[in-house]
Amino acid sequence: MSLTLYYHPLSSFCWKALIALYEGDVAFTPRSVNLGDPADRAAFQAVWPLAKFPVLVDDAAGQMIPESSLVVEYLARTQAAAASLLPADPERSMAIRLADRLIDSYIHLPFQGIVNERMRPDDKHDPYGAGQARAAVRQGYDLIAPRVAGPWMMGEAFTLADCAALPALYYADYAVSLDAWPPLRAYLERLKARPSVARVLTEAEPWFQYFPLKDG
Numbered sequence: 001m002s003l004t005l006y007y008h009p010l011s012s013f014c015w016k017a018l019i020a021l022y023e024g025d026v027a028f029t030p031r032s033v034n035l036g037d038p039a040d041r042a043a044f045q046a047v048w049p050l051a052k053f054p055v056l057v058d059d060a061a062g063q064m065i066p067e068s069s070l071v072v073e074y075l076a077r078t079q080a081a082a083a084s085l086l087p088a089d090p091e092r093s094m095a096i097r098l099a100d101r102l103i104d105s106y107i108h109l110p111f112q113g114i115v116n117e118r119m120r121p122d123d124k125h126d127p128y129g130a131g132q133a134r135a136a137v138r139q140g141y142d143l144i145a146p147r148v149a150g151p152w153m154m155g156e157a158f159t160l161a162d163c164a165a166l167p168a169l170y171y172a173d174y175a176v177s178l179d180a181w182p183p184l185r186a187y188l189e190r191l192k193a194r195p196s197v198a199r200v201l202t203e204a205e206p207w208f209q210y211f212p213l214k215d216g
């Protein structure tokens, strides 16, 4: 099999890539990486020195693609069944990429900041920084909520923007509840019912005990 995905089932950014792979029913070899194991980390670093997943390797094409958005873009370009995730039309493509960037930058990354703060040693906590990150997530919700154009982020078609939205909203909801943003809550519920997403969530379930915010 030509495609290999370096990933971890609990990793939020990996979910973006997995949803795209499952949407297109793309055949690939899942290569789960244990970053806590020095040998496995070193093996992954040999592929991508930053050791951040997801990373897609296409052996047949001699390509190594890091960054979740680019993984989805590569799939949309090379796999006919995934093409609708990022159509070739330049204006449509730019609108979808913009949504993807806004979700990652203003919800997903501030949420990661909250998790990172929680994982600091007891004497290294930064309540001020954590408060700022929560405020940033709230601002991100305000930004994204009015942009949900239909059943999916861009309207009737399920795209890269939805692959990005699910992990961001699913995880950020643990840190900053979506209850005050009913359209986003409803959108998240629609996403969760999508078969590709349901599969990702089921596969992550055994690992969820390791998610630091699972108890609030």
Ligand SMILES: N[C@@H](CCC(=O)N[C@@H](CS)C(=O)NCC(=O)O)C(=O)O
Residues within 6 Å of the ligand: 011, 012, 013, 014, 035, 051, 052, 053, 054, 066, 067, 068, 069
């Ligand atoms: N911008 C990257 C972010 C990737 C990322 O932060 N991945 C996390 C998991 S969700 C990771 O690899 N964390 C391990 C680490 O930072 O050591 C993308 O979109 O793929």
